[in-house]
Amino acid sequence: MFAYQNDGRFFAQAARGLEELAGAELAELGAKDIEITGGGLHFHGDAAGLYRINYCSRLVSRVLAPLAAFPCPSDQALYEAARAMEWQALLAPEKTFAVFANVRESRIDHAHFAALRLKDAIADHFREHCGRRPDVDTENPDVWINLAVRRDRAVISLDTSGGSLHRRGYRVQSVPAPLQETLAAAMVRLSGWQGERPLVDPFCGSGTILAEAFMHYCRIPAAFKKAKFGFENLPDFAAGVWADVRRASDAARREMPELLIRGSDSDRQAMDAARRNLREIAGTRGVPLERKDFHDLPGIPDAMIICNPPYGIRVGALDETRLLYKEFGDFLKQRCQGSTAYILCGNLDLVGAIGLKPSRRFVLYNGPIECRLLKIEIF
Ligand SMILES: C[S@@+](CC[C@H](N)C(=O)[O-])C[C@H]1O[C@@H](n2cnc3c(N)ncnc32)[C@H](O)[C@@H]1O
Structure with a gap:
């Protein structure tokens, strides 16, 4: 042995x-x-x-x-x-x-x-x-x-996982600065969202937060697309126990009401990627995606907003991004009453630019990048 x-x-x-x-x-x-x-x-x-x-x-x-x-x-x-x-x-x-x-x-x-x-x-x-x-x-x-x-x-x-579990398998098309799936899932979990109000990502990029929120709501096992796990090679692997675990986990799945989750992004390629990626997860037809600059959205009231706007490090220059943060802060104040926003900010210089006082800050890492997740209540 x-x-x-x-x-x-x-x-x-x-x-x-x-x-x-x-x-x-x-x-x-x-x-x-x-x-x-x-x-x-x-x-x-x-x-x-x-x-x-x-x-x-x-x-x-x-x-x-x-x-x-x-x-x-x-x-x-x-x-x-x-x-x-x-x-x-x-x-x-x-x-x-x-x-x-x-x-x-x-x-x-x-x-x-x-x-x-x-x-x-x-x-x-x-x-x-x-x-x-x-x-x-x-x-x-x-x-x-x-x-x-x-x-x-x-x-x-x-x-025992047989490769990194953050590669869920639904991201078949990417964008320049995608979020790691585990981090997107952490943002959804930290928000405490359970489907009581709509969840919206107005900077959805390749759709990672939307995909993780959908899987969280529908209780879809994170590794549902993974064909093989390393534990199947353990000397004491119990195939019957694995079949039971899989069956019980799959049985917990529930449907999502239409329109509970939605996303938008100003970039055409990002929209294509989000559409393509969400198609990899059955049931996401009820997740509307729209190519739109956030400035042109009518508003996002009474919702859970979870997003990571551009960082100014990998995408876009810093001054432009500072202006974008300020304008996004104004958008939240003026057109998102009753919402809670969780904003992942990958550049600590930009945290203040949003002009709204966070009620909580979490220190998180997107790969090597130190980030702040800001919780902002909009009254
Ligand atoms: C850091 S990426 C988001 C990545 C995404 N969370 C993912 O996992 O793929 C930021 C996104 O903001 C979008 N963006 C930049 N300016 C925007 C604007 N004014 N309105 C809406 N989206 C914008 C970019 O196209 C980009 O997809």
Whole structure:
């Protein structure tokens, strides 16, 4: 039997700023003994919990099952420890695998090199024990191996998600500065919106917030389009339990009343992308999309407005964006009475330009960009 002795203890990766929120979500999905650490959360889970979290979590990026942890002062130490692991219970010569690594504050300081050494160790292990080795496939491997080296200590894990969960599969067409799906889902969750009033994104770009809000309302599992998960390769994978989890999660789905969610954007390509992406999710025909500059909208009263306007970093210049923020603030004041706005601002210099006092500010990250999510009540 493989040294898969993590005793049901897993590690869920979550973007900086989302740890607390992800902890609450993991608890709802059945995780126990949740502990927040840098980069994510440790938790205990049984098979059903692990499968449910991978299938339904909107906030975590991947769930790792630690296989081995050991001191790793050099690439040779990594190679030797990894070569001695019992890989045959997890992998077979006719399967494919890939290694993804990250290294920090360690003598091994190249992630790609660390991944190569681990790959060599696995290949040499198989040559020695089976006379043949599994091939590497970095696009669509059967088994995803994750290596983290921190302060000269290595943890080798099986990626039970099988690739990042933020890639839901509906974004088939993108725009220059799309939101990460997990972050869009976090914005919807932080807003507390449950469908009691319309949700509107007047800067909808490729439609990420609309898609996440729709899936949240309709209780569609976040990974409903994912064909294969890494946990299906665990030595103790229980196909019957997975089928039950999937069936129960799918059965929770509900219909959305027409027009409850809507979006607009001034850019033609963004509109095309949003239309194309939403078509990937069944039932979104009741989500109207309109190509319109927000200045030309009649107003958005009594609604939940969730959006991320241009940052002035990646799209558009800063002065123009400052003016856009000021005008959007005026639009909110004059034409959005009774609404609550959650505005993700990816440039801290722009936070004041909106001219409205936020009742709350959340620190979030869109990839490497530090953002503020501003909650603004419009009276
Ligand atoms: C940061 S992107 C939004 C990305 C989107 N959340 C996504 O995930 O794809 C900002 C969007 O604002 C749109 N935009 C810029 N100026 C606008 C305006 N005056 N009215 C409406 N949309 C505008 C851009 O076309 C762009 O799609």
